[in-house]
Amino acid sequence: MQNQELKIALIQTNLIWEDPLQNRIQLAEKINAITEMVDMMVLPEMFTSGFTMNPENVAETMEGETISWIKKLAKAKNTAITGSLVISENGNYYNRSVFVLPSGEIETYDKKHTFTLAGEHKVYKAGTEKNIIHYKGWKICPLICYDLRFPVWARNVENYDVLIYVANWPKPRVNAWDALLKARAIENMSYCIGVNRVGLDANSHEYCGHSAAYDVLGEKLTNITPSKEETEIVTLTKTHIATYRNKLKFLDDKDVFSLNS
Template identity: 45%
Template sequence: MQTNMLRLSLAQTTLSWEDPKGNLAHFAHLLSTLQPGQTDVVILPEMFTTGFSMSPKGLAEPTEGRAYHWMAQEAARLSAVVAGSIMVEENGQYFNRLLWVRPDGSYAYYDKRHLFTLAGEQEHYSPGQKPLLVQWKGWAIMPLICYDLRFPVWSRNQYRYDLLLYVANWPAMRIAAWDALLRARAIENQAYTVGVNRIGDDGNGYPHCGHSSVYDYSGGCRLLVSESAGIFTLSLEKKEQDQFRSKLAFLNDQDAFEIL
C-alpha cells in the first residue's frame, strides 16, 4: 500500500555495555510508550543490544536469535517495521548486521560495508558486499550503518530511494562531522536523510551526545535531538520531495558508474 506520509520513531538512549538482556529490557520499556498504529518505522541505534563492542565472541547471535524475535514481537504489536543493528554470527564469521523486521515477522538485512578501522572493527567483523533497498508503505528506503556515512559513493541515489537511513554509535568528539555529513547526504541525494545515534559513555569511556536528526531533500533540518533520551516521532511527506525533485532534477545529471 502506497502512502504519502511516513511516520518515523527515532529511539535515542544510553546503552548498557555488552548486556543484550538488559538492553532488550530497556528498549522494551522505551517502546512501551508507543501505541499500535502510532508509527510506521521504529529506528534503533547501531549494535543496540551491546554497544559498539569489538568482542563478538560470546555476544553475537544468529540472525534469527533473541534480538530478532524481540524485534518481530514489537513490530507485530506496533504494526510497524523495527530496524536496528546487532552482532551476528554466521558460518564462522561475525557481522555488524542491520535487521529490517516487518510486522509479519519477515525481514531483510544489511551488513555494514565500511568497518571502522580506528577501532579495529575490520579485525573482528566481515564487511557487507551489497547495499539493501527495502520498500515500505510505498517508500523506497536505504538503511546504512554509522561509518558508511563518510563514503558518499556507497549511498549514491542511483536507486531513486525516498529515504536514506543511518543507525550509529557516533562519538561526541566527532559530532560536527555527523551533523555536516547527514545534511550533505540529504542535499546530494535529494532525499530525506535520518541518523539515529546513542547517548552516554560506552565501555571504552567514549562519550556520545546523540544528535539524532532528520534532514529533508533540500538539507533543511526537520528534527535535531541533542542529548535527550526517548522516542521521537515525526511524519515525512513524499509528495513534497517528489515535487522538489521534479522542479530541480539534479539526480538526472549524476555520473554513471558502478562499484566493483
C-alpha cells in the same frame, strides 16, 4: 500498500555494555511508551551491546533471542523496527542492520565500511551489497555509522526515498555527523535520518546523540535534545520528494559509474 506519508520514531538511547537482555528490556520500555501509531521505529547501531569489538560476548544468530523479541514487538506495535546488532553466521561476525516488518519478514544489510580506527575490520566481516527495502510504497536505504563518510556508497542510483543511518558516533567527531547527514540528504535528494546513541561505553567513549531527520533540501525536521535519552516522531511526505525532484532535477545530472567491491 502505497503510503503518501511515512511516520518514523527516532529512538535516541543509552546502551548497556555487552548486555543484550538488559538492552532489550530498556528498549522495550521505550518502544511500548510510544502510543502514537508510527510506520517505523529506528534504534541505534549495535543496540543490544554498544560498539563492542568483542563479538563473541554478544553475538546471536538470525534465529536468536533478539530477533524473536524484535519480531514480537513489531507485530504487537504494528510497525517496522530497524537497527543493527552483532550476528554470527557461517563462521563470521557481522554488524548487521535488520529491518523487521510487522509480518515477521526481515530485510538485512551488513555494514560495508568497517571502522578501522577501532579495529572493526579485524573482527567483523564487511558487507558487499546495498539493500533497498520496499515498504509501504517507499524505497528505504539502510546504512550504518562509518558508511556515512563514504558518499559514493550512498549515491542514489536506485531512486530511493529515505536514507537511514544507525550509529554509535562519538562526541569528539559529532560535527562531522551533523554535516554529513545534511550533505547526504542534499546530494541524494532524499530524506536522511540518523539515529545515534548517547552515554558512555566501557571504553570511556562518550556519545551525544544528535539524532536527526533532514528533508531533500537539507532542512532539519527534528529537535532532539543532545546527550539525552529521547524519542521524536517525524512525518515524511512523498509530495515533498516529488515536488523538488521534479522542479530541480538534480539527480538527472548525476555522474554515471559502477562500484567494484
